[in-house]
Amino acid sequence: MAGKRVIKVAPSLLAADFSCLESEVKRAEKAGADRLHVDVMDGHFVRNITLGPFIVRAIRKTTKLPLVAHLMIENPERYIEEFARAGSDLIVFHIETTKTPKSLIADIKKLKKKAGVSLKPKTKVDSIKDILSLVDEVLVMTVEPGFGGQEFMRTQLPKIKAIREAYSGDIAVDGGINLKTARLASQAGANVFAAGTYLFGAKNMPGLITKLKRI
Ligand code: DX5
Numbered sequence: 001m002a003g004k005r006v007i008k009v010a011p012s013l014l015a016a017d018f019s020c021l022e023s024e025v026k027r028a029e030k031a032g033a034d035r036l037h038v039d040v041m042d043g044h045f046v047r048n049i050t051l052g053p054f055i056v057r058a059i060r061k062t063t064k065l066p067l068v069a070h071l072m073i074e075n076p077e078r079y080i081e082e083f084a085r086a087g088s089d090l091i092v093f094h095i096e097t098t099k100t101p102k103s104l105i106a107d108i109k110k111l112k113k114k115a116g117v118s119l120k121p122k123t124k125v126d127s128i129k130d131i132l133s134l135v136d137e138v139l140v141m142t143v144e145p146g147f148g149g150q151e152f153m154r155t156q157l158p159k160i161k162a163i164r165e166a167y168s169g170d171i172a173v174d175g176g177i178n179l180k181t182a183r184l185a186s187q188a189g190a191n192v193f194a195a196g197t198y199l200f201g202a203k204n205m206p207g208l209i210t211k212l213k214r215i
């Protein structure tokens with residue numbers, strides 16, 4: 001269970017209407033979002049291409065909410081400074097994209113940002129066990145990264161449990177999150193919910209965020 005851990009809801013802007021991004025950001029803010037989740041995809045690490053630091057900077061201008069840069073990109077080392085300068089508060093890299101996670105985390109912290117690590121569904125918990133004490137968040141992908149609107153993979157629940165046994169910080173889940181799957185993830189130990197389609201596709205975002213927070 002999430003227990004006394006604070007639940008945080010992070011609408012994923014991937015599902016927002018980018019033709020009116022500022023009002024979408026404001027909609028999420030007014031609905032009670034704790035932070036905004038920004039999906040950065042490079043067309044290499046994942047098939048899709050989304051946005052870069054330029055857009056993060058534009059989002060930064062429209063809100064005071066913490067911004068999470070979920071970097072689904074190769075060579076994260078090359079880009080963290082730009083994402084930091086663009087106004088990201090938490091920079092999440094994928095463990096599959098670096099051979100030197102410890103120095104990457106140290107570099108993110110030198111930029112005075114929080115550091116998070118993410119794992120693809122097939123990636124084992126073992127791959128992050130040496131860096132668990134160094135990160136501010138673990139982001140468990142509950143779909144294959146690349147696209148919104150996919151179905152939550154229950155196969156990731158034991159992984160969340162295993163991470164929770166070894167880690168007391170924030171565990172986020174990302175992909176296919178709705179009230180039902182967030183409950184399952186919370187029972188396994190997750191306390192941060194990144195949700196795109198479920199929140200931005202809803203007429204009543206405030207109501208859904210309230211429900212997620214009550215889990
Ligand atoms: C997928 C992204 C997710 C995505 C989730 O690769 O990392 O953040 O926006 O979208 P939904 O909530 O629609 O599954």
Ligand code: ZN
Binds near residue numbers: 012070194
């Ligand atoms: Zn994401």
